[in-house]
Amino acid sequence: MALSPERTVTELRDLQELTGDENGSQRVAWTDTWERARQWLREKAVPTGAEEEIDEAGNQWFTLPGQSERALLIGGHIDSVPNGGWLDGCLDVMAGVEVLRRLAEEGTPSLTVRLVNWADEEGARFGRSLFGSSAAGGSMSDQPELRERRDAGGIALPDALAAHGVDLDRALDARGQLANAVAYLELHIEQGPVLESLDVPLGVVLGTFGVERHQITFRGQAAHAGSTPMEQRRDALAGAAKLELELREIAKRVGGGAVCTMGGVVTRPGIVTSVVETAECLLDQRHLDATQLAELLSNAEAASRRFAEEENIGVEWQKIWSIEPIPFDERLIELADEAVREVSGASHRLPSGPLHDAAEVARAGIPTVMLFVQSLRGLSHTRLEDTKEEHLELSVQALDRLTTKALEAFA
Numbered sequence: 001m002a003l004s005p006e007r008t009v010t011e012l013r014d015l016q017e018l019t020g021d022e023n024g025s026q027r028v029a030w031t032d033t034w035e036r037a038r039q040w041l042r043e044k045a046v047p048t049g050a051e052e053e054i055d056e057a058g059n060q061w062f063t064l065p066g067q068s069e070r071a072l073l074i075g076g077h078i079d080s081v082p083n084g085g086w087l088d089g090c091l092d093v094m095a096g097v098e099v100l101r102r103l104a105e106e107g108t109p110s111l112t113v114r115l116v117n118w119a120d121e122e123g124a125r126f127g128r129s130l131f132g133s134s135a136a137g138g139s140m141s142d143q144p145e146l147r148e149r150r151d152a153g154g155i156a157l158p159d160a161l162a163a164h165g166v167d168l169d170r171a172l173d174a175r176g177q178l179a180n181a182v183a184y185l186e187l188h189i190e191q192g193p194v195l196e197s198l199d200v201p202l203g204v205v206l207g208t209f210g211v212e213r214h215q216i217t218f219r220g221q222a223a224h225a226g227s228t229p230m231e232q233r234r235d236a237l238a239g240a241a242k243l244e245l246e247l248r249e250i251a252k253r254v255g256g257g258a259v260c261t262m263g264g265v266v267t268r269p270g271i272v273t274s275v276v277e278t279a280e281c282l283l284d285q286r287h288l289d290a291t292q293l294a295e296l297l298s299n300a301e302a303a304s305r306r307f308a309e310e311e312n313i314g315v316e317w318q319k320i321w322s323i324e325p326i327p328f329d330e331r332l333i334e335l336a337d338e339a340v341r342e343v344s345g346a347s348h349r350l351p352s353g354p355l356h357d358a359a360e361v362a363r364a365g366i367p368t369v370m371l372f373v374q375s376l377r378g379l380s381h382t383r384l385e386d387t388k389e390e391h392l393e394l395s396v397q398a399l400d401r402l403t404t405k406a407l408e409a410f411a
């Protein structure tokens, strides 16, 4: 029995049937439905001959012993957002099960192959994404804060975890799981519109974007809308408006896939009879290259000062959050490109806007690459999320090819 990508599609539909409803997938981490999904996965993965283990962070591992203890990892996440799509995360896991089946039938692989179902990638219940992978990767450093987190119903995060056998204080012990890892592969739906717009089924991910998030406050003077002549106004919104449009030029100038978003502007006093006194803007800038990300930021800062001067208003910047770009492994990117071309005839290299578990593994120093498969209309985190069946099947084949290539390259 060879690889059966059709079976993966059938299993994904079965999983949706088991853990979804008319509003979409409901496999939110640390819930009964998620536990049911993990039990179902166990029933699929263990018959391949893989041994199951759940680590200190709640990650579910299936290990197929190889001729060497050095391990090739394949990962995904079976948890979903509430009312989520049927493919986000679980495509990777189920494609991985199919690859395990194929490998087990062919005998003992040269390297140990481990499939991991990461715990709580989405952070849907407690607002903390990449829980299991950041614990295993060793970057988790927010336990004091996590201890205080509660869900919408007032249940504390440590209690919810304990109900599923996870002790928050011991989660970082999951680090041992990466000890023998030589490479990490992850297949995911794109969740964006790029591959569809290029009419290419599969792509290779170059890495995850670095992100700079800032709050920018323009300060002018509230003044009567009727009695204040136009040339005497100190209108904070004018600075914000100019900056919002300039962001397009900045992204274009820096290039290389740069994206800049002003996600919100709150104006005060915010009444129809007053010039705006303060405009608080939320800015998100992303790039795959650290130097160019810094350039995006300094360009936006300079532009904001220029506009403040033009409008005779003040401007202040406050950092909200940032993360550096995480590039994937060049050798694996080449292998992934080959695998994708062999399977579908064409490949496209692209960065990932969303963060993924793969970013945490790469950050831990394990050579990593991701494959993307086209998302229809670029939609995800909604029940409308979809991918053509033929593309799903190609993606399983591509992951399988890449696994073979990685086993040879890292043996």
Ligand SMILES: [Zn+2]
Residues within 6 Å of the ligand: 077, 088, 089, 121, 188
């Ligand atoms: Zn996902």
